[in-house]
Amino acid sequence: MSIIAAPLKDETALGLKEAREPSSRVMRFGADEPLHLDAGATLSPFEIAYETYGELNADKSNAIYVCHALTGDQHVASRHPVTGKPGWWSSIIGPGKPVDTNRFFVVCANVIGSCMGSTGPASIDPASGRPYALDLPVLTIPDMVRAQAMLIDRLGIDQLFAVIGGSMGGMQALQWAVAYPERVFSVLPVATGARHSSQNIAFHEVGRQAVMADPEWRGGRYIEAGTRPHKGLAVARMAAHVTYLSEAALHRKFGRNLQDRDRFGFGFEADFQIESYLRHQGTTFVDRFDANAYLYLTRAMDYFDIAAEHGGRLAEAFRGTQSRFCLVSFSSDWLFPTAESRAVVHALNAVAASVSFVEIATDKGHDAFLLDEPEFFAAMDGFIRSAAKARGLK
Amino acid sequence: MAADGNARVDLELIADLVAPGSRVLDVGCGDGALMALLQARRGVDARGMELSQQGVNECVARGLSVVQGDADRDLIHYPDAAFDYVILSQTIQATQSPRLVLSELLRIGRHAIVSFPNFGYWSVRLSLLAKGRMPVTRNLAYSWYDTPNIHFCTIQDFVDLTRELGASVESAVALNAQGGKMGMNLPWALWNLFGQQAVFVLRK
Numbered sequence: 001m002s003i004i005a006a007p008l009k010d011e012t013a014l015g016l017k018e019a020r021e022p023s024s025r026v027m028r029f030g031a032d033e034p035l036h037l038d039a040g041a042t043l044s045p046f047e048i049a050y051e052t053y054g055e056l057n058a059d060k061s062n063a064i065y066v067c068h069a070l071t072g073d074q075h076v077a078s079r080h081p082v083t084g085k086p087g088w089w090s091s092i093i094g095p096g097k098p099v100d101t102n103r104f105f106v107v108c109a110n111v112i113g114s115c116m117g118s119t120g121p122a123s124i125d126p127a128s129g130r131p132y133a134l135d136l137p138v139l140t141i142p143d144m145v146r147a148q149a150m151l152i153d154r155l156g157i158d159q160l161f162a163v164i165g166g167s168m169g170g171m172q173a174l175q176w177a178v179a180y181p182e183r184v185f186s187v188l189p190v191a192t193g194a195r196h197s198s199q200n201i202a203f204h205e206v207g208r209q210a211v212m213a214d215p216e217w218r219g220g221r222y223i224e225a226g227t228r229p230h231k232g233l234a235v236a237r238m239a240a241h242v243t244y245l246s247e248a249a250l251h252r253k254f255g256r257n258l259q260d261r262d263r264f265g266f267g268f269e270a271d272f273q274i275e276s277y278l279r280h281q282g283t284t285f286v287d288r289f290d291a292n293a294y295l296y297l298t299r300a301m302d303y304f305d306i307a308a309e310h311g312g313r314l315a316e317a318f319r320g321t322q323s324r325f326c327l328v329s330f331s332s333d334w335l336f337p338t339a340e341s342r343a344v345v346h347a348l349n350a351v352a353a354s355v356s357f358v359e360i361a362t363d364k365g366h367d368a369f370l371l372d373e374p375e376f377f378a379a380m381d382g383f384i385r386s387a388a389k390a391r392g393l394k
Numbered sequence: 395m396a397a398d399g400n401a402r403v404d405l406e407l408i409a410d411l412v413a414p415g416s417r418v419l420d421v422g423c424g425d426g427a428l429m430a431l432l433q434a435r436r437g438v439d440a441r442g443m444e445l446s447q448q449g450v451n452e453c454v455a456r457g458l459s460v461v462q463g464d465a466d467r468d469l470i471h472y473p474d475a476a477f478d479y480v481i482l483s484q485t486i487q488a489t490q491s492p493r494l495v496l497s498e499l500l501r502i503g504r505h506a507i508v509s510f511p512n513f514g515y516w517s518v519r520l521s522l523l524a525k526g527r528m529p530v531t532r533n534l535a536y537s538w539y540d541t542p543n544i545h546f547c548t549i550q551d552f553v554d555l556t557r558e559l560g561a562s563v564e565s566a567v568a569l570n571a572q573g574g575k576m577g578m579n580l581p582w583a584l585w586n587l588f589g590q591q592a593v594f595v596l597r598k
Contacts, residue, residue, distance in 0.1 A: 326454065345461055346471040354441070357461040358450045379454040386457025 016223070019290060020124070022049040022110070022117025023081045024074055027151050035112070035147050038303075041137035045126065048151050049117025050074050050109035053093060054101035056157070062393055063157045064099055065148065066108040067165030067172035069370075070240075070297050071289055073116040076108040077101070082288045091372060098381040103393065104161065111172075112147045113139040113296040121292035122223060133220035139296055141168070141304045145175045149183070159183050161391055162384065166190035166369035167336065168297070171304050174344065177325070178306055178317045186324040186387040188380065191333055191369040193340030194314055194347070195305035200335060203243050204298040207236030211291045220292055233291040234282030241281045246332040246365035250274060314347035321348075324390065325355040326383040328376060330368040356383060403573040404509045405431055407593050408483060411507060411565070412436050416478035419443065419502065421465045421495075422485030426453035429460075441477075443468065466490040469498035481507045484591075487543040497559050500598040505564065509593040512568070514548030514586040533590055549586045556596055564595040 027048045029035065034044035051074045056063060066076050066089065073080070077087040077094055093099040093106055110118040113136070125132040152160065163184050165173040170192025177187045196204075211217055214232030218225050242250075254274040258264070261271065270276040310316040325348055329341040338359045348355040360376045362368045368376070405428045412418060414436045420429050423442030426449075432438045442460035444450045453460035461468075465482070466489055480503030482495070487510055489495045499506035511533040512518075521529035528538040536543065547555070549568065556563060568576040568589030576589055585592065 324459070345463075346468075349461070349471045349476075350473055352473060352476045354439075354459050355461060356454050356459050357463075358454050359447060359462055360451075361447055375451050379451055382455035382457050389457065 016115070016122055016290065018081055018117055019115040019120065019122040019293075024049050024051045024110075024117060026050075026117060027109075027154055029150060033150065035143065035150065037137050037143045038140040039137045039143075043112065043119060043137065046112060046119040046147070047117070047123070048109050048112065048119075048147060050107060050151060051076065051078055052108075053077050053106040054104050056105040056155070057393075060157050061159070061161060061391065062103060063105045063107060063152075063155075063160050064162045064164060065152065065160050065176070066093065066099075066106060067148075067163065067169035067176075068108060068111065069165070069167035069169050070301065071237075071285070071294075072169065073114065074108045074110045075116075077106070080288075083284070088370060092377065092380065098377050098384060099164065103388070107152070107155065109148060109151055111144040111297070113144070113293060113300060115290035115293040118147075120290070121220070121296055122290045131221075131223045133223070133292055134295075136292075136296065138303075139300050141171050141175050141300050142179060142309075144300065145172050145179055148172070148176075149180060152183075159185055161393065162186045162188060162387065164188040164190070164380075165192070167192055167366065168301050170336075171196075171301065174306060175304075177321060177323050178309075181318075181321045181323060184323050185391055186326070186383070188326050188328070188383060189341075189344070190328045190376075191330055191336050191341075191366055193336050194307060194317075194344050196301050196303075197340070200243075201302045203239060203335075204302055206239050208295050208298060210235040210239070211295060214291075217291065220295075222291070228286070229291045230283075230286045233286045233289065233294060234279075236294060237285040237289075238278040238282045241278060243335045244365060244367045246334065246363055248332060248363035249365050249367075252363065253277075314343065315350040318348055318353055319351050321351065321353050323353070324383075324387050325353060326379070327355070327357045328369075328379060329357075329359045330364070330366065330373075330376075331359055331361045332363045333366040333368065335366040402427070403569060404483065404591055404593060407567055407569070407575075408481060408507055408509060409435055411593070411595055412438060412479055412481075414438070417441075417476075419472070419477045419480045421469070421480060421482050421499070422488070423453060423458075423460060423483075424449045426456055426458040426460065428481065428483055429453070429458050430456065433458075465495050465498075469495065469502060472498075472502045474501055475504055477503045479503050479505045479507055483507075483509045484511065486510050487546050489545060492545050492547070493555060493559070496555065496561075500559065500561055500596065504597065506561070506596045507593065508552070508596065509591060510547065510552065511543075511591050512549050512586065512589045513546040514550060515590050516587050517571075519587075549589055549592050550582055552592070552594065553582055556594070559598075561596040561598055564597055566592060566594045568592045 034042040110116040163173045163176040170189035173189040211232040214229035216227040217229035257273045259273045259276040307314040327341045329338040345357040420442045429440040443463045450462045480499045568585040
């Protein structure tokens with residue numbers, strides 16, 4: 001297990017510097033503006049780290065809010081300060097791209113509970129002067145969206161032209177539509193669902209148990225101890241990463257090919273390419289992500305269930321909506337299979353909402369929403385163009 | 395819109411039957427040609443349902459509201475009287491359960507517009523009679539073994555079905571081989587013989 005047992009790197013490589021002093025912009029909410037949480041507690045003061053792209057027009061009608069996925073962040077179309085890689089949706093967002101920054105003002109913030117500058121478990125708890133760790137109240141997707149709405153208020157925007165997001169970001173997009181129907185002109189949830197399935201909760205639990213089983217986790221107080229539960233977090237990431245792919249994609253990429261050898265090593269080193277690949281995914285992830293944040297964000301996804309909040313009837317959540325919806329799923333996604341999107345579409349049909357739905361045929365699994373899928377881009381482009389026309393945007 | 399000029403004759407006909415500014419669901423909307431025509435010419439609020447991914451993608455890419463779905467399975471998710479018109483254009487013969495689909499159309503729409511190729515058209519009859527083979531014509535352009543059309547009917551059959559469902563025919567047009575309209579004053583039997591395709595406007 002040599003790769004997982006990577007040596008501890010310095011603080012800057014742990015993403016903790018970005019958690020405390022983010023290189024992006026930060027909106028600060030003081031004691032007079034607490035965030036009320038579903039858990040019954042309040043978070044105050046708190047901070048939201050965010051990035052913007054393009055210009056807000058005079059009547060503030062061209063704003064698009066982009067919601068990131070579980071381990072994503074606000075660097076949607078700009079270089080990541082820790083990894084140095086391009087933004088996670090730089091193929092979609094930029095001048096002349098489906099989300100055209102020549103036309104639209106794009107806002108993307110790090111969700112609360114995460115570790116790229118918004119208040120999360122690595123932030124300092126003003127009550128104790130030490131990192132929150134598990135003293136941070138458990139957060140939900142509606143909590144995250146409530147914080148996002150406060151950010152949008154601060155930016156002086158009444159109505160978003162669009163809310164877009166994939167996976168956990170898609171959950172947030174749906175939550176925006178349900179919680180603030182009059183504030184979202186159009187909604188584009190991708191590779192997502194209105195609730196987290198029991199299978200998905202199961203995988204998240206495997207990941208959390210891996211983190212908490214690491215002796216360096218130390219009941220969540222590892223930052224003060226100067227250690228990190230890297231092994232546990234890497235294992236969590238490895239398990240999760242498998243759920244983002246598909247059998248077809250794994251087979252095409254790796255098959256049973258061996259890594260740098262002609263025959264089995266008859267041991268437990270990474271004989272197969274897929275093993276080596278997963279170990280790499282695990283180790284690079286721990287360099288940029290905080291283990292406690294992983295616990296909080298997976299928990300937020302687990303709790304998500306729009307129908308439950310509306311008497312078990314999903315359609316009730318959308319009753320009266322005037323927003324335009326476009327849902328996108330991917331045929332080989334087994335984390336959020338097409339049926340999950342279809343359930344949302346049926347609920348929207350039941351309240352006669354304006355809804356489009358397309359399933360993109362691909363063998364790339366859940367990850368397809370982050371990859372180069374021309375049909376996905378074309379659908380997104382068409383939907384945004386027609387919504388912009390309906391909104392009277394130039 | 396460029397598509398306007400060379401739209402299929404039956405699409406033109408349907409567009410003329412839809413009241414301006416109404417809410418329309420086009421079941422089996424294909425690449426969205428009819429929806430685009432309806433939006434451009436009649437200013438309707440058009441929604442579509444289409445089975446093929448290619449069709450759905452084309453619709454979404456051209457900014458039309460379309461849901462990927464199956465008429466046989468997914469109409470059940472639409473509420474009663476949600477639309478002014480529900481249109482089934484050249485699709486009923488490709489459904490598993492035409493009777494069920496038609497009754498769903500009548501439930502969801504205040505009006506249902508159905509167009510279909512007439513299997514009772516004289517040359518179809520003649521072809522079957524003379525050659526003893528399933529006819530392949532311009533309107534029925536598939537061989538029997540690879541056709542998506544599994545429930546062909548004649549105009550007379552369709553009229554019988556509407557009666558069975560208790561629907562009333564508000565208006566109907568048949569098109570002859572030249573694309574000319576045959577009036578409703580002609581007896582069904584003549585339509586059945588000379589109509590190459592038919593368009594019916596129904597209501598429950």
